[in-house]
Amino acid sequence: MALILYAAFNINMSITPKLNRFDLSMIVISLVIGMGIFETPAQVALNVSNPYLYFGAWIFGGAISLCGALTFAEIGARYPTTGGFYKVFSHCFHPAFAFMINWIVVISNAASVAAVALIGAEYLNPLLLPPHLQHTIGIKLISMTSVLILYGNNLFGIKMSSRAQNVFTVFKIGLILVLCTSIFKSNSLVVVNMVNTPLVQDNISGFGMSLVAVFFTYGGYQQTINFGGDSINAKRNIPKAIFIGMITVIFLYLLINFAYFRAWGLEGLRHKPALAATLASAIFGDVGYKVTSLLMFISVMAFINVNIMSNPRVYYAMAEDGILPQKFKQVNQKTQVQVFGLSFFVVSVIFVLLFVNSFQKILNYVMFFDTIGLSTAAASIFILRKKTRHLDKTGIYTIKWYPAIPILFITTYWFVTITIFIKNPMAAFICLCAFIVGLIIYFTTKANKSPINPS
Template sequence: MFGGRHASRYARRPMSPSPPQDDASARPAEPRDGYARRVGLFSGVMLVIGGIIGSGIFLNPAIVAQRVHTPGLTLGVWLLGGIVALIGAFIYGELGQRNPKAGGSYVYLRDAFGPLPAFLNAWGLMLMIATGAIAAVAVTFANYTLALTGLGPGFRFPLSVGAILLLSGVNYFGVRPGALTQNVFTVLKLLALAVLVGAGLLLESPHPAVVEAVAAPQAPDSLVLAMGAALVPVLFSYGGWQQTNFVAEEMVDPERNLPRALLLGVIGVVTVYLLANLTYLRTLGAAGLAASSAPAADALGQLIGPAGRTFITAGVALSTFGFLNLVILVSPRVYQAMAADGLFFPWMARLHPRYRTPSNAILFQAAWAILLTGTGTYGELLDSVVFADWLVFGATAATLFVYRARERQGLVPRAAYRVPGYPVTPLLFIAAALYVLLGSTASNPLNALKGTVLLGAGVPVFLYWRRRTRRTEAPPALGAP
């Protein structure tokens, strides 16, 4: 595969498939210089759910209701977004089974389209997407913690940095502690959402909004445009399932468990999102939801009073902390894969000899994210590359066509797990990704231009490392000693 000659210098040895087992069960023998298989099916599902559910479901439903107005259309957009996310899970499930290596999209893009697109994916993730997200989510966690505890704004930066350092330390010492932390906080965020949904659907609502609002609000004049505009924040809220593929090499029996984890996790999130929106609509009504700046707090506060607002504040703090752990856990695997191909500093490719983690990549990521937090530049970075996630999603989905073509030519083995509805479903997913990309660019062309420039800045960096690696590996000249 492309990049293999560079990978031989630092990368892990191929690992033999392992029988399916839980996280706590006995493990098969593993190579001593590679990643350790410690992530079972349950942890995989928690990674998928934790990678999708952040703070979006607590806030974004108001934006959707503002754009489509009616309860039926609001639920319909969230269902449509869930279908797109499910297709994405199917696609990443087949790709993960075909190539269960650490790095996820980086590996698929490199093998299908060459090293430059893969490098730009990793470069963007390292420079601004993942690290910017870590900084932004850490500040969000600190803000909700301050609201919960009553501490002053002077504690915002120490809390943000403390969360980054704490979770980076947890993940430095092994994928098992990181996965266990993820399991705990994903379960806690699901419990918080379960309380919200249970209260909204079981308690007597002071405002039976769905019954009243079906006939009251008018559908938008241009239904197609309104649905399309509402779909953008919905698709952003559903993004994140792909991050589990970053740790495919650390999963137990990834050929079986990775597709299962993706499907179970995405189905679970779609169910939770639909129930949460039904709760908002039943409690606040479509107009009330559209006018709310904090739908979850408003809904639970209306049902059970001030204690409900406090509970949701704690729930959002837990949810953002869990999401922060997920990004810190998975992203360094991409940087390590890039460095293992000779496209970045060699020390970034090394795994810790005892903990079997990309320890240097974790430390680099923490330092850069803290710098972004301290300078306050993370918001501008995230706004500039808000389209980048779905650009990568679409390009990664396109790699499936390359793998299928090679399969037909007998160059790669036939995958046991296959995307249903191929080729229509991948094409629909790519079309959705292009829509988000175009919509984000049209809504803020200046930010899209900034993001393009930042990503384009990776091209000379790629060329430098490419030339340096080739010089290092070049054979000596004739007659040289």
């Protein structure tokens, strides 16, 4: 409480660059590797009938995500600024469109954090709580507690948060590598025979739905451009950090999916809860299950922490444009913390956790928001190149095989958007209504000439 009171009286309106390339690379990895990789493989397996399509979805998803990451790397290099995911819409399209997309993205990100917190709680609650609380109440209690702990950590400053992030991320990478390498030394695994369904029984809709889970698991790298104002030598470090981070993520995802498949086969994978802990149990026994469950909960802190770091920077950009109150722009001079914006985002996550208790329910809503937001943001590269021609041939990062790379990314994401719309029209309708509400909020705010809170 004393720290919050101190922050309220020691504020300014600017952000000082403090993050180096290693910090940014760790942020990219943490933004992408949440807990999805320990949950979504089962969702992918439910939508395909053979291992070729299963691994094809992960390889294709990784390749398309790399295309998106390279696109955002150039966007971040050409337009490095705090809250870049908002600013690029405002700069290339219109502030109204920027607000419409980003107020939903902020909600979507809060839902993503809530979803990951729920997965982490599923690992931990059997170890901490009595049987009668090991359901909705216990999961929500652990989820909310973990979010609040990291909220307190972030109040100590952006550099302190970054150092914690580096530790969390290295820890998570190590955990994945230990699980994946241990499987090759174990003879205790029981392989479940696959149901060999002919390839012709798979359809494009099923593959599209598998990509919903895959892209959710690969998503997050775009938020790196929100740290443009926090980054040292942003025009060079952001692109390189995104590339290094995404190559690392793709390698780790393919490795752990191979470990899952080797342990249980496709049919067994469809029915395995808490994948990482179950895998550890198969390798190390009951003790391994318990230890890994605890370690997985600790690793979930990385994803929650990095989102608590990132999303208030979008509020900062909105406040700069006068759409949000100036409180969202206030920065503690010493710690570089937006106390009000940070608190607002954490409250949003807690709100989602109060009313939603299913990962699958969150997934479709989050991905519909993300596919529209990401594909539209990627399209800004065509406009941004024209507006920043003076940066060409100055050593700035540029995409090879342009415009094929961004076009492939945008086309694929719209395929996933249409798939969600067909499979879950109610989720799509609610999301489209939320976009319209964003436009109404924007124009109401401008008409009244008084910024309001879009909550």
